[in-house]
Amino acid sequence: MFSSTQSAGTAGIDLNVMSTWQSGISGKGSLIGIVDDGVLLDHEDLLPNVQSGSINFLSGSNGLSSNDTGGSLANHGTAVAGLISARGGNSLGVSGVAPCSQFVAYNYLSKSTDANMTTALTTNKDVYVSNNSWGNVDGSGDFKSAPSTFFAAITSGLANGRDGKGTLYVFAAGNGAGTLGEATNFEVDNSNYDSFSHHYGTISVAGVLNNGTRASYSEKGANLWLSAFTGRDGVTNTALTTTDNIGSNLEWGYNPGDGSTAYPISTSYNLPDLKYNNSFNGTSGAAPQVSGVIALLLEKYPNLTWRDVKKILAKSAKKINSSHSSWILTGQSYHFSNVFGFGSADATAAISVASTWSTLGGSSSLKTFSYENSTQxxxxxxxxxxxxxxxxxxxxxxxxxxxxxxISSDHSNPGELVMALQASDTIQMEIHEKHNCYSGPKKTLPTKNCSSLSKQAYSISGFLDYPANGTWKIEIKDAVTGTSAGNITYYKLTFYGS
Structure with a gap:
């Protein structure tokens, strides 16, 4: 969507898909798993790309069959699906990034049990890319751990998906960076506080606007891998256009047409065709664009492993907003930012890098090494x-x-702590910043002490291609002097690579 109140996008700030499409690559043969609240599978612009195998975890209670994930709850997933796999060239609606990719849907978010999560992430081993535009609730600033079943599921999918080449797991980085307008300028959430988005095998995606600047809500994090595009508030400003859920009483979707529902959008600035909406945004919209780019890449080079794809995406990423203070040039000649990751996804560049790629292998050849210390x-x-x-x-x-x-600490309010990891060459990555935690799930005042650190895990992406051997330093500072005292009681560094 374009709004006259905002400037148009900057030329070259895009996914660079046109030449890829023109070369005949459209995602054919790539199967996407959309793990969300459901997808309207019979949508006119999605139906050609629906493959059998979707699972409705609400079957029996929502009146739909076990393989139909639609219904009134399927708003978010329907919008996500269109960004990946809306069928292009059919004179209808929109085109996804990979318009000939196929997909299956799992409405896990509509019935979020651990067992359903495992099923959604691992049951179909033919899935090339699992898109996950979700995570823990934004806006508390607190540390949120995923269940052990989540880590087991991701590890299993990396090892067993695609005949051992691994399923790619794409996650939204989160939308909780806002500051509540308080006197401090400290951000609330950091993507690294949410353990759904910092497994070593996941691709965490931040959101940027069409001029290359950061979306204000997009969370920072040393765990970020890539950026893709999103919008502002989607009402008076730019947002994403995609497929929309539809219901007989104009009460579903982001474009219900009557302006009186939970999504108060009127046809004065949304689309007259209620099967589409132009108000979708958030890192939920950025993640599926990366999933689409991966689908294009794997159509051309289906034998790439999950490790190959991650590294190709990093090498081919586009450095955007190059004057931003967060950019670091690492000792291995990567540009990395805890706001943008390695940069924005670039489909044509990724395919070019892959053309001369030598495989790293899959999970079976991934090396790990750990160092731990429990001295207080x-x-x-x-x-x-x-x-x-x-x-x-x-x-x-x-x-x-x-x-x-x-890392574990007995500090009573770890929101006061600033932490960074430094390599032997003195390049440093911030992994934790001073911030407030809040009593409610949606950045609700008043503030409270943040939860204690008990083997709290963080992921660091920016030291790609560094050797593990050497002296690594963890620098920890209490940014609020003269208040709570505390100790570091345990830390463990684990390196993954080749």
């Missing part, structure tokens, strides 16, 4: 830093693909 060490209260040094040797990893840090 005090965090200074005078504003100076505690520096924990981990000397790594004999790891066998010469090129890191991801780093995980688990």
């Amino acid at each position: 060490q005090a965090i200074p209260t005078d504003g100076s830093s505690l520096v924990l040094s981990a000397v790594i040797s004999g790891s066998g990893i010469t090129k890191i693909e991801s780093i995980s840090l688990e």
